[in-house]
Amino acid sequence: MSTAALRAEARAWIAAHRDAAVPARGAHVPHDHTPDEHDRRWLDALRDGRWLCLSWPERYGGRALSETEVIAVNEEFARAGVERPRLGMSETLVAPAILAHGTPEQKDRLLPRILSGRDVYCQGFSEPETGSDLARLRTRGVVEGGTVRITGHKIWTSYGRLANMMFVLCRTDPDAPRHQGLSYVLLPLDGDGVDVRPIRQITGGHGFCEEFIDGACAPLDNVIGGLNNGWRVAMTTLGAERAGEITSQYFGYRREFDALLGRLRSQGRLADPGVRRALAEAYVRVLLMRCTGRRAADELRAGGDAAALLAIDKINWSEHHCDFGALALDAQGPAGLVRPEGDGYRIDAFQRVMLESRGRRIARGTNQVQRNIIAERVLGLPR
Amino acid sequence: MNLAVTGERAALREALRDLLAASSPPPAVLAAMETPDGTDPDLWASLTVKLGLPGLLVPEEHGGAGLGMPELAVVQEELGRVLPCVPSFSTAVLAPLLLLETARPEAHGTYAHGTYAHGPAGERLAAIAAGETITAVALGDDPSRWGGGYGDVTASASGSLTGWASYVLDGHIADAVLVTARGPDGRTAVYEADAARAERTTLPALDLTRPMARLEFRGTPGRPVAAGAAAGLARALDLALVALGAEQVGGAQRCLDLSVEHARTREQYGRPIGSFQAVKHLCADMLRAVEPARSAVRYAAAAAAAAAEPGGADEVPELAALVKAHCPEVYFAAACEAIQIHGALGFSWEHELHLHYKRAKSGQLLFGETGRHLDALAARAGFGEDER
Ligand SMILES: Cc1cc2nc3c(=O)[nH]c(=O)nc-3n(C[C@H](O)[C@H](O)[C@H](O)COP(=O)(O)OP(=O)(O)OC[C@H]3O[C@@H](n4cnc5c(N)ncnc54)[C@H](O)[C@@H]3O)c2cc1C
Numbered sequence: 001m002s003t004a005a006l007r008a009e010a011r012a013w014i015a016a017h018r019d020a021a022v023p024a025r026g027a028h029v030p031h032d033h034t035p036d037e038h039d040r041r042w043l044d045a046l047r048d049g050r051w052l053c054l055s056w057p058e059r060y061g062g063r064a065l066s067e068t069e070v071i072a073v074n075e076e077f078a079r080a081g082v083e084r085p086r087l088g089m090s091e092t093l094v095a096p097a098i099l100a101h102g103t104p105e106q107k108d109r110l111l112p113r114i115l116s117g118r119d120v121y122c123q124g125f126s127e128p129e130t131g132s133d134l135a136r137l138r139t140r141g142v143v144e145g146g147t148v149r150i151t152g153h154k155i156w157t158s159y160g161r162l163a164n165m166m167f168v169l170c171r172t173d174p175d176a177p178r179h180q181g182l183s184y185v186l187l188p189l190d191g192d193g194v195d196v197r198p199i200r201q202i203t204g205g206h207g208f209c210e211e212f213i214d215g216a217c218a219p220l221d222n223v224i225g226g227l228n229n230g231w232r233v234a235m236t237t238l239g240a241e242r243a244g245e246i247t248s249q250y251f252g253y254r255r256e257f258d259a260l261l262g263r264l265r266s267q268g269r270l271a272d273p274g275v276r277r278a279l280a281e282a283y284v285r286v287l288l289m290r291c292t293g294r295r296a297a298d299e300l301r302a303g304g305d306a307a308a309l310l311a312i313d314k315i316n317w318s319e320h321h322c323d324f325g326a327l328a329l330d331a332q333g334p335a336g337l338v339r340p341e342g343d344g345y346r347i348d349a350f351q352r353v354m355l356e357s358r359g360r361r362i363a364r365g366t367n368q369v370q371r372n373i374i375a376e377r378v379l380g381l382p383r
Numbered sequence: 384m385n386l387a388v389t390g391e392r393a394a395l396r397e398a399l400r401d402l403l404a405a406s407s408p409p410p411a412v413l414a415a416m417e418t419p420d421g422t423d424p425d426l427w428a429s430l431t432v433k434l435g436l437p438g439l440l441v442p443e444e445h446g447g448a449g450l451g452m453p454e455l456a457v458v459q460e461e462l463g464r465v466l467p468c469v470p471s472f473s474t475a476v477l478a479p480l481l482l483l484e485t486a487r488p489e490a491h492g493t494y495a496h497g498t499y500a501h502g503p504a505g506e507r508l509a510a511i512a513a514g515e516t517i518t519a520v521a522l523g524d525d526p527s528r529w530g531g532g533y534g535d536v537t538a539s540a541s542g543s544l545t546g547w548a549s550y551v552l553d554g555h556i557a558d559a560v561l562v563t564a565r566g567p568d569g570r571t572a573v574y575e576a577d578a579a580r581a582e583r584t585t586l587p588a589l590d591l592t593r594p595m596a597r598l599e600f601r602g603t604p605g606r607p608v609a610a611g612a613a614a615g616l617a618r619a620l621d622l623a624l625v626a627l628g629a630e631q632v633g634g635a636q637r638c639l640d641l642s643v644e645h646a647r648t649r650e651q652y653g654r655p656i657g658s659f660q661a662v663k664h665l666c667a668d669m670l671r672a673v674e675p676a677r678s679a680v681r682y683a684a685a686a687a688a689a690a691a692e693p694g695g696a697d698e699v700p701e702l703a704a705l706v707k708a709h710c711p712e713v714y715f716a717a718a719c720e721a722i723q724i725h726g727a728l729g730f731s732w733e734h735e736l737h738l739h740y741k742r743a744k745s746g747q748l749l750f751g752e753t754g755r756h757l758d759a760l761a762a763r764a765g766f767g768e769d770e771r
Contacts, residue, residue: 261766270768273758280708280757283764287705288675291682295386302387309678312671368660374670375663379643382658 003072006065010076013049020045021082026259026349027252027321029085031158031356032205043085043117051077051084053091053115055244056099060111068301070244078248088159090114090121094167097184097237101225109221110186122163124154124187124211125234132369134169135178135231139213141170141185143227147217148172148185150193153210158363160196160209164189168218173228184230186222193217203355204345238365243300243310247293249317253286253324260328260350267335275331282327285320292316308378315367315374318360325354384689386681392457399434399461407467409735415468416591416738420556427469431514436471438512440479444499447479447512451496451691452622452684456629460677463633466592466738470517470553476626477552477619478518481561482508484622485573485615486608494618494699496691503608507559507575519557519578521548521598523564524571524616529751536564536600538574542607544600550749554578554596555585562605563616571613574605590745592738621703624750625683628706631714631746632677634739638714638721639669641736645725656724665720676713679706701763708756715743 001009014021022042035043046052054070056062065073077084086092091114098110113119130137139152150170157166166187173181189196193216198206225233261279264270270279296309328350329336340346347355361367375381388396406426415423430436439455441447448454455476462471483495486504500508510516523536523546534548544562554560557578566572582599609615643666646657656662683702689695718740722729729736747753761767 265766270766276761276766276768277754277757279766280761280764283760284705284709284757287702288679288709291386291678292675294384295678295681298385298387302385302389304387304389308670309674312674315667316671316675368664371664371667372660374667375657379666379670381643381646381663381666382655 003069006069007072007076010051010073011080013051014077014080014082017045017049018080018082021080022085024078024081024083024252024255026256026353027249027317028356028360029083030203030205030352031207031359032201032203034162039085042083046084047115047117052087053095056095056111056115060107061115067243068297071247071297071300074244074248078251081251087114087117088120088162089123089167090119090165093123093237094121094186097167097224097233100236101184101229101233106221106224119165120159120163121165121167121186122157122160122189122209124157124166124168126156127153128155132366134234135182137169137171137182139168139170140174141168141172141183143172143220146220148183148220148223150185150187150213150216150218152213154213155210156199156208156363157211158208160189160211161198161206166211167224168213169230169234172230176228179231181228182230182234183227184224184233185218186224187213187216187218191216202358203347203352207359243296243306246296246306246310246313247290250286250290250293253289253317253320256324256349256353257283257286260324260331263350264331267332269331269333278327278331282320282324285316285323289317289320308374311370311374311378314364315370318357318367321353321357322361325350325357329354384685386678386685388457388681392454395434395454396457396461399436399458400464402429402433403461403465403467407465409738412466412468412592412735412738413733421468421591421594422470422553422556423468426467427471428514430467430469430471435512437475437514439475440483440496441508441512442483442499445505445508445512447508452494452625452687453681455626456680456684459626459629460633460636460680463630463742464637466634466735466742468592470519470556472593472626472630473519473553473557474511474517477520477623478561479508479511480619480622480626481520481563481573481616482608484619485612487615492691492693492695493697494622494687494691496688501609503575503606507561507608510559516559517553517557518559518561519551519554519596521551521554521560521562523548523562523600530755534563536562538562538564538566538572538605538607540567542574542605544574544576544603544605547597547599549595549597550586551596551598553594554598555583555594560598561608562600563612564605566610568610570611571616572610573608573612573616575608576600576603576605580604588745590738590741592742593745593749618699620750621699622687624703624707624756625680625687625699627746627750628676628680628710629684631710631743632673632680634742634746635669635673635676635710635714635717638717638736638739639666639673642666642669642721642724645728649726662724665724669717669720672713672716676710679709701760704756704760704763707751708753708760711743711747712753714739715747718743 053062054065141148141150168185168187172183193214195212198209296306299306438447439450443449482504486500487495523534525533536546560578562574580603584597586595649656686698690697
């Protein structure tokens with residue numbers, strides 16, 4: 001199907017289902033967001049319309065779309081101002097690992113459960129002692145007959161309280177060199193030996209958890225890519241980033257910017273030339289996202305090299321978001337001092353950006369580690 | 384609209400890069416910029432003869448290549464890497480843009496790409512394409528949004544010009560000058576004058592690769608090229624800002640390339656300095672600044688080409704403000720960090736980095752400083768408040 005036909009199909013489908021649609025939010029769904037009835041119904045509609053897991057082979061319920069085509073679909077949803085939710089890390093991280101490294105049996109068994117929403121995954125990589133230097137992780141996996149018995153402590157697992165499965169990186173060969181003794185295991189969280197505890201975050205919400213794992217069992221069939229091959233599997237999925245969103249992410253940042261303009265105008269704050277200057281600087285960054293997204297999409301379509309553009313993307317949007325969040329409060333002056341009325345630690349959308357943006361500068365490889373990666377892999381500087 | 388450089392544009396880039404590598408290596412630039420005229424006439428001749436550089440934007444019917452902003456951006460990026468001492472920004476960029484935008488038939492797209500120009504403008508374009516002239520642009524009717532200071536020229540009914548214009552790029556070697564002036568009707572008009580008939584002073588420029596002059600007009604005869612030209616002038620200058628931005632991206636990329644090369648090979652403490660994180664992170668930050676700046680320039684150039692078609696929406700004013708508010712900052716920061724990474728070598732006259740440092744600063748100051756363009760961007764995006 002041509003990209004134009006695909007776009008037309010998406011537009012027509014969105015128009016026909018607009019009433020059920022969840023309106024697009026800001027640049028990111030709140031980290032502690034719990035899907036409600038509306039979200040669930042919209043997800044069901046998208047599933048029926050085959051607008052989930054677009055890049056998967058058709059055999060597993062996808063459309064086998066290329067990066068360029070996924071970009072086109074995301075643009076149509078973003079332009080229409082409606083969410084096209086992903087199935088969380090199940091879709092963005094686990095499924096690419098299964099597709100790249102799984103056996104045919106694993107694909108047939110696991111992918112349909114992801115698409116139907118029966119399995120919801122969280123990522124069990126980080127540990128109290130192991131963050132950036134992931135290869136030193138300590139959680140142990142011991143093979144006993146047909147199972148892997150896992151013991152250890154995982155932490156900062158986003159959406160842990162919504163998940164029934166965790167993709168765990170654990171050490172199955174303690175004698176091998178650091179990167180070689182790890183396995184990538186899909187562990188059910190509802191069995192014995194797993195204690196999931198929410199952790200309260202900077203926002204007051206509970207977007208991530210920690211897990212005390214004491215001899216919990218996963219079937220050996222749930223090891224992806226073979227025993228002791230987990231590092232390679234983990235690295236492919238850490239690479240499976242947001243190329244599909246390279247053009248559509250702009251819309252979310254733009255909506256947030258426009259919302260801030262609206263708020264400041266109603267507060268009379270735009271009369272201040274200093275505020276306008278600072279806003280113009282933020283607006284520059286938002287427009288740059290649009291230009292770079294478009295260019296990356298064009299490079300991908302031309303079969304050119306978009307590696308540098310994709311490598312710098314995460315630092316650039318996350319740094320923008322930190323600066324934007326700070327600006328959003330500064331520009332409001334004393335009005336930024338006060339949260340909305342209500343129980344608990346309620347925050348408004350801009351206070352949320354100011355607080356949550358810090359986390360995205362740390363998660364998925366801190367921006368310092370990202371700089372190392374850019375310098376070494378894109379620019380070729382020595383380790 | 385395609386922001387990837389492929390096909391003929393890529394070929395143009397390679398041809399220009401090869402020519403400049405052979406004919407304008409850093410020692411040649413350093414030598415040429417300190418000659419009395421600060422130019423390399425042989426290099427200009429070979430860019431003219433071999434690549435038809437001055438005629439790039441000139442429509443085919445006036446003898447040029449009839450190319451548009453995307454191609455110009457490719458060329459400018461290459462020139463920005465090397466900073467060759469040639470009068471291209473005046474003759475191949477400013478003058479053709481001004482002629483095309485102010486003296487063109489109506490009823491076309493917003494920008495003049497591909498259309499012919501009337502009368503004297505057409506003749507001047509033909510002379511440019513033929514490589515017969517160095518034509519400067521004197522902004523004697525000051526675009527006030529840049530805060531003034533570029534000139535003040537009025538024209539009488541007979542076309543005689545009175546006043547002054549400064550920071551006229553290549554004005555010291557130009558044979559012809561296009562002067563924007565207040566015409567007898569009080570509106571902006573464009574005149575062509577014999578540059579030798581103005582009183583010229585070569586200015587001691589901070590940036591020796593961007594020589595400039597001050598011109599005094601005392602009844603200098605001017606040939607009318609376009610009347611009622613304010614809107615055309617504004618369009619031409621917006622496009623010129625995009626061209627300038629492309630050059631700045633090329634310069635910033637050169638600073639990054641030199642830094643990476645030096646960081647790989649220079650050793651201290653028994654290891655390449657590029658293995659130190661402080662150096663790595665500077666390089667990574669340069670890359671993550673340069674690439675989006677390049678995207679902005681390509682987007683703006685593509686938007687200009689799109690708006691040259693009938694009915695195309697005009698995003699150029701906003702994008703030109705974006706480019707001018709951002710690219711000079713990226714270039715200057717890249718030049719600063721490149722000097723730092725090179726240590727004392729980067730502080731020496733023999734090394735090319737000071738050329739970029741100075742060019743980056745001149746690019747920040749020329750045609751409106753960064754803050755003015757941030758304000759322009761705000762106004763164009765609808766939050767300029769009192770400017771609206
Ligand atoms: C919002 C959020 C969600 C998260 N979700 C998950 C999840 O779902 N699953 C999961 O497994 N983990 C998750 N994490 C954890 C995340 O992956 C880690 O926080 C991250 O890898 C950094 O590890 P750390 O926090 O232990 O910091 P450390 O690695 O201890 O780093 C501390 C500081 O040292 C710097 N540093 C460390 N090494 C280097 C180096 N080589 N060069 C330069 N600087 C360095 C870092 O940049 C940082 O500034 C999440 C984190 C956050 C904030």
